[in-house]
Amino acid sequence: MLQFMNSARFRSLRNDTAGGVMSAALAIPLAIGYGMFAFVPLGDAYFAYGVLAGLYAAFVVAIVSVALGDKTTTVYAPRIVTTFFLGAIIRHSLINPDAAILHAGSIELTIAIVFSIVLLGGALQLLFGLIRIGTLIRYIPHPVMSGFQIAAAILLFLVQIGTVLGYEQGMPLGQILGHIGATRPLSVLIALVTCGAMWNAKTFAPKIPPLIVGLTAGTAAYYVFFMFGYGTRLGPVMGETPAPQLNFANLSAIADLLRNPGLFEVLPVIVSGALGLAIIASVDALLCTRLLQIPGAVKPDSNRQLIRLGIGNMLSASCGGITSGVNIGPSIANRNYGGRTPVSVLVNAFVVLLTLAACLPVIALLPRVALSGVIMVIAIQHIDPWALQLVKRLVSRDVANRLQVAIELFVIALVAFVAIAMNIAVAVFIGIAVAILFFLLRMSRSVIRRIYRCEGVHSRRTRRPQQAELINRHGGKILVIELEGALFFGTSDSLENEIEAALREDTWYLILDLKKIGEIDSTGARLLLRIHDALTKQGRHLLITHLPEHSPTERFLRDMGVTAAVTRSRIFADTDHAIEWAEDHLIMRESGAIADADEFPFAQLDVLAGFTPAEIDVVKPLLQRRSYDKGDLVFREGDASGEMFIIVQGSASVRINLTARREARLITFSPGTLFGEIALLDQEARSASVTADEHLVCHVMTREAFVALSGHHPVIALKLMVNLGRELSSRLRRANRTIYELAI
Numbered sequence: 001m002l003q004f005m006n007s008a009r010f011r012s013l014r015n016d017t018a019g020g021v022m023s024a025a026l027a028i029p030l031a032i033g034y035g036m037f038a039f040v041p042l043g044d045a046y047f048a049y050g051v052l053a054g055l056y057a058a059f060v061v062a063i064v065s066v067a068l069g070d071k072t073t074t075v076y077a078p079r080i081v082t083t084f085f086l087g088a089i090i091r092h093s094l095i096n097p098d099a100a101i102l103h104a105g106s107i108e109l110t111i112a113i114v115f116s117i118v119l120l121g122g123a124l125q126l127l128f129g130l131i132r133i134g135t136l137i138r139y140i141p142h143p144v145m146s147g148f149q150i151a152a153a154i155l156l157f158l159v160q161i162g163t164v165l166g167y168e169q170g171m172p173l174g175q176i177l178g179h180i181g182a183t184r185p186l187s188v189l190i191a192l193v194t195c196g197a198m199w200n201a202k203t204f205a206p207k208i209p210p211l212i213v214g215l216t217a218g219t220a221a222y223y224v225f226f227m228f229g230y231g232t233r234l235g236p237v238m239g240e241t242p243a244p245q246l247n248f249a250n251l252s253a254i255a256d257l258l259r260n261p262g263l264f265e266v267l268p269v270i271v272s273g274a275l276g277l278a279i280i281a282s283v284d285a286l287l288c289t290r291l292l293q294i295p296g297a298v299k300p301d302s303n304r305q306l307i308r309l310g311i312g313n314m315l316s317a318s319c320g321g322i323t324s325g326v327n328i329g330p331s332i333a334n335r336n337y338g339g340r341t342p343v344s345v346l347v348n349a350f351v352v353l354l355t356l357a358a359c360l361p362v363i364a365l366l367p368r369v370a371l372s373g374v375i376m377v378i379a380i381q382h383i384d385p386w387a388l389q390l391v392k393r394l395v396s397r398d399v400a401n402r403l404q405v406a407i408e409l410f411v412i413a414l415v416a417f418v419a420i421a422m423n424i425a426v427a428v429f430i431g432i433a434v435a436i437l438f439f440l441l442r443m444s445r446s447v448i449r450r451i452y453r454c455e456g457v458h459s460r461r462t463r464r465p466q467q468a469e470l471i472n473r474h475g476g477k478i479l480v481i482e483l484e485g486a487l488f489f490g491t492s493d494s495l496e497n498e499i500e501a502a503l504r505e506d507t508w509y510l511i512l513d514l515k516k517i518g519e520i521d522s523t524g525a526r527l528l529l530r531i532h533d534a535l536t537k538q539g540r541h542l543l544i545t546h547l548p549e550h551s552p553t554e555r556f557l558r559d560m561g562v563t564a565a566v567t568r569s570r571i572f573a574d575t576d577h578a579i580e581w582a583e584d585h586l587i588m589r590e591s592g593a594i595a596d597a598d599e600f601p602f603a604q605l606d607v608l609a610g611f612t613p614a615e616i617d618v619v620k621p622l623l624q625r626r627s628y629d630k631g632d633l634v635f636r637e638g639d640a641s642g643e644m645f646i647i648v649q650g651s652a653s654v655r656i657n658l659t660a661r662r663e664a665r666l667i668t669f670s671p672g673t674l675f676g677e678i679a680l681l682d683q684e685a686r687s688a689s690v691t692a693d694e695h696l697v698c699h700v701m702t703r704e705a706f707v708a709l710s711g712h713h714p715v716i717a718l719k720l721m722v723n724l725g726r727e728l729s730s731r732l733r734r735a736n737r738t739i740y741e742l743a744i
Helices: 008-042 044-067 080-094 107-130 142-158 177-182 185-199 210-227 249-259 263-292 302-319 328-336 343-364 368-381 385-395 402-421 424-443 465-477 492-503 522-537 552-559 562-566 575-591 613-622 677-682 703-712 714-743
Strands: 448-453 478-487 509-520 541-545 624-628 633-635 644-649 652-657 663-669 690-692 696-701
Touching: 008 044, 008 080, 008 107, 008 210, 008 328, 008 343, 008 368, 044 107, 044 302, 044 343, 080 107, 080 142, 080 263, 107 249, 107 263, 107 302, 142 263, 142 368, 142 385, 142 402, 142 424, 185 210, 185 368, 210 368, 249 263, 249 302, 263 302, 263 328, 328 343, 385 402, 402 424, 448 465, 448 492, 465 478, 465 575, 478 492, 478 522, 478 575, 492 522, 509 522, 509 552, 509 575, 522 541, 522 552, 522 562, 541 562, 541 575, 552 562, 575 663, 613 703, 613 714, 644 677, 677 714, 703 714
Parallel strands: 478 509, 509 541
Antiparallel strands: 448 478, 624 696, 633 690, 644 696, 652 663, 652 690
8 A cells, every 4th residue: 555655656646636626626616607607697596507507517528528538637617708608699699578589488498599509519519620620710810709708808797796786686787877876885895805815816825726715715704794793784695506417308408499389480599609609619729728738748639629529518518518618727727736647637527526416505605796706807817918918009109010900909899899789699700701801901912022123133144245235234124023922812903903014114024923922813823814915915925933843833823724824934943044034035036146056266255355366375275175964063062173164165053952852043154154263263172063054165274274374474374363353353243233133
C-alpha cells in the first residue's frame, strides 16, 4: 500500500482528483447560474428547472466527451453565449404575446420546443464534424462573435438586476423602474460584497478561485444579516428543485411535439434556432479549445471535437439538459490544480453528479443575490477586450486605418443591438452578411500593387551599346503591372479601367505579374482574355509572369482558355525573363534582328575601346579561345580562378538556386560583354556560378597573361584597366537606376 502511494500512478491520480474537484467547484455555480438564466423567461415556477438543466449538461457532455476519446483535461459546462441564445429564443419566439406557440399549446409544449432546439442543434454540430467543416466554422468574422458576446454579457448583467434589488419575483427589465420603491438595500449591499470580494480575490486570497471567494463572501454576508433578524429585508434563496432524474424522459415530450398538429407552425423557430445554436456553440467551442491549447502540444482535431460535442448535447437534451461547451475558467483551474489526464474530467463529472444526488438541499439555501453578484462580475469579464481596444484605438490619434476600425466596431454594435432588441439568430446572420459585405467592399479595391515602365528598369541581360541605347529610348513601351490580392468579380472592373488608362500611352508590351495574386475566379479569367484579345487586335502583346505549370491557378486558367490564348511562349517564370523577351522583340522590331549568328567583331569589343590596331594585335595573342555547349558550367562559385571571359558568340547567365525546384537569374551576358573580371582584379574565389545558355564562344584572359601584359606593355595594361573600370561603373549605375525605379 505504501509503495502504491509513493508511485507515479498514485501521484497522478491524486493530482487529477484535486484538479477535478477544484474545477467542479467553479463549473457547478456557472452551470447553475447559466441554467437559471436560460429558464428565467418562463417565470419563477421554472427557475429551479434551470438549475437541473445546467448540471445535467455539465455531467452528460463531460462523460460523453471522455468516452468518445477526448484525451485532454478540458472541462465542459454551459456557456454564456449558448445560454443567452436559448434564453433569447424563449423570450422573443416562444413566450412573446404575438408568438404563434401561445395559441398552440401549454408551457410544457414550450419546454419541449426548447429541448427540441437543443437536440437538433447537437445533431447539427455532429453533422458539422462528420462533413468536416469544423475548420470553416472558425472563419466566422470575429466582430460577429464579439458583438454576440457583448450582447450576451450585457443581457446577462441586466437580467440580474431584479435579483440584486431583492425582488421576490422575476420581472422584465422594462418593469424594474416602476417597482424601484420595492428595492431592498441590504440585498444590494450583499451583491456589492459579492462583486467586491470576487473582483479583488487575487489580492487577499490568490490561491482560491475568485468565483468561490465571491460566492462564499456573499452567502456569508446574507446569513449574517439573516441571523440578526433582517431576513425580511433580504432577497430569496434558490429554493427547492425537483428530484433529479437522469433518464431519457425528454424524448417522449419531443415525440409528442412531433405528433402535434401545430408542429409546422413552430418548425421555423425550431430549425432556425437550432442552426443558430449549432453555429454559435461550435464557434465558441473551437475558439475556447484554441485558447486552451498548450504551446507545443498536438493541435486538437476540430471536427472530432464537434462530433463529441454534438453527441453529448443530443444526449443532454434527451435527459433535460441545455447545450454545453468548452469552459475556459474551470479548464484552467483543472490544469493549475494538477489535472493532467481525462481522469480529472471524470472526477469533475462525478462531483457534479454528487451535487445532483446529495447537494441540492444545500443549493436550495444559496442566496440568489450572491449568485447574481458572481454572474454580474462574470458578465463584465466576458465583454470582449478586443472590442474595447478597438474603441481606444478609434478615439486615439495613433490609428493607421480609422475607417477599418470604425467598420469593425459598426459590425460589433449592429450584432449586439439586433441581438438585444430583436432576435439573436437574426443578429448572427445579419452580422455575418454585413461582415461579408464589408469584406467584399475591401476586396474590391484596386489589385494593382505597382505600375512601372522599363525605360529605367531593364532585364538582367547585358546588351551591346547600340542595343542598350535603343532600349533606353524605347523601353517605356514595355509596361509592367504587378498585381496582388484576389482577381475576382469585385476587382476585375476597376483593374480593366486602370489598364485601359495605362494603355492610352504608347505601350507595345503589357506584362502582368501574378506573383502576389492569391485567387482568380472566372470573371478574372475572362478579363485576362479580353485584355489579350484587345492587345492582339492592336498588334500589341500580353505577357504573364509567375504562373508555374500545374499550379492550381495555372490549371484554372488553362481550363478557362487563358493559357491557350496567351500561349506558353508568353508565360514566364518571373518578370525579368518577360522583360527580356519584350526587349528582344523591341530590338528586332526597331533594328530588324535580335541575335547575331556570326561572332562579335574582336576590334569592336567594349573592353578594347580606344585601342590602336597595334595595341589590339598585342592583346589578341594573349587571349585563349574557348567554346562551351548549352548547359555547360563555365565556372563554379568558390573556384580559385583568375580568368576574365569576353563573349563573342552566344550568352551565359549567373543563376542562384532559391529552392530545390526554383532558381533565379542574376544577370545574362550577351556577345560583346565580359564577365569574371572581378576575380582577375582581386584574385579572390568566384562569387557565383556561370552557365552557358546556348553554344558559347569566349576569349579568355588568364591572370598570368594579364601579369605578362602589365610587365611588358604597362600602357596597354593601364588602358585595359580603365575600360574594365568603365564597365564596372556602368553596371553599378544600371543597378542603382533599377533599384531607384523599383523603389518609387
